[in-house]
Amino acid sequence: METKPLVLAISSRALFDLDESHRIYEEQGTEAYCNYQIENEDVPLSPGGAFSLVRKLLALNDNNPNTPKVEIILLSRNSADTGLRVFNSIQHHKLAITRAVFTSGSSPYRYVAPFNAHLFLSTSPEDVGMALEAGIAAATILPSHIRSNNDSDQLRIAFDGDAVLFSDDSERIFKEKGLKAFTENEQQTAREPLPGGPFKDFLMALNQIQTEYGENASPIRTALVTARSAPAHERVIRTLRAWDIRIDEAIFLGGMDKGPFLKSFGADIFFDDQEKHCQSAVEHVATGHVPHGVANQKKAQD
Template identity: 65%
Template sequence: MAKLNQKLVIAISSTALFDMRESHRVYMEQGVEAYAAYQRAHEDDVLAPGEAFPLAKKLLRINENLGGEPRVEIVLLSRNSADSGLRVFNSIAHHQLAITRAAFSGGGSPYQYVAAFGCHLFLSTNGEDVRNALANGMAAATLLPSGLQRDSHDELRFAFDGDAVLFSDASERIFKEQGLSAFTENEKLAARQPLDPGPFKNFLQALHALQAEFGSEHCPIRTALVTARAAPAHERVVRTLREWNVRLDESLFLGGLDKGEFLKSFGADVFFDDQQSHCDNATPHVAAGHVPHGVANER
């Protein structure tokens, strides 16, 4: 029996993997039957890459570097039926992506299959699916359109915000409700108390375990924390990661500076942040995944 729990497993929606704007326009303007007919009529027309495509290519290339049993698995999740989704699988074959597992939910939300597949991360363009996944304890992000030409280097670079992404939003809630002085005082007093985990802790740990299989000089994955925190609020972050036994390759404590230029300098393939404004600042430079979690996203 296949053991997905021994792999880094990432679920990607069909609309994130491929550019499906034209077929979505048909769906919005003409309805589901016209959409299904359109997909069948164009099932031999190859879909162009979407926002998650470069990331998927780099993830799957890790298996080539390791050899042996694949250590990275990408699962396709789609609101299509299997019939209307045949075009997606044809496009996967054309682009030579080693993706074999999929769930076609026939118009319903596919997020409920994220846990069943044992996924560490779910990437989608559908914000409601992402919210549902996060509400059920899964790491998930809404990929935002950027239209960037991505760097062709082989190294895979993930950048993470801290509060409400890697860590809980408890400290950020103090900042939002009581201001910077109260936040700073709280972090000084709690410097030796590890932060509670946020939705991306398990993904970061799985990524760290995969990094450990490579020598430090030849690892194809690089990670960075890019946070608005500054000294003295940095100490609690450092001690929390030490408690989790997780290493981040780079940590940027920006003290409220805009993150976009720093993410460009790091060369992130994707940056995860809970605040829409930070994601908007990042998208001119890198791909961004909005994590609609925590106090900044309460409705």
């Protein structure tokens, strides 16, 4: 049976650096923005936060372009007219992206599901939130001038655990009852797999690609970077085993800042549900905030 490709839907602002264009839009309005993009449509855009992820994912197709392992879909709030600069930039950077949607200002998130995307990346928290509510893995790419410090061709992706790979069930206990109750619960349920979180299916799709290569020859390397520490580590390890998923590196930090460890791992991108961890990470690596679970509920209600 032919394996379906991993599909990533991405906004133009997550793929390219459109900060200057967006500043013109906010300060001078739509007409000035449109004129600016048309006047500069032959000036290639610089890479954005998720550019390295996209480039390395597309490289997985190089050896067999007729049966691609990955497909990238561009979803943009630009019009087709102003979006010409985005497509010219795609061609300039030699990215094999052929499918795109331009919505002229309206939310493009509604096209994520018809494309059967495993992951949606955007700079719009609202679009990302709607995708997560629809059961699609999604993250808000945070503003950063940090680009990948991983110069190798290997794609390195790091994930937080609770409320990202796993459900937020355990995190809720920690938030509501404290560390002692959380630790006791994890010890008592150590042999019960955690329910899956929003990024479980994306990790499984990555793992499916990894299994096509030898253990030391995979073009993808994954890491779990979690604030958990022993003894709460056991349930995580047993959960991944129950899912039959290989995580290449697992880092249990016990509350330490994640940023320096992500830099040492060489992450092309990191996904976390908590803003404080994202702010630590974004100083070192491209970072996607996953506005899901109990850590984001209060903000959503305010």
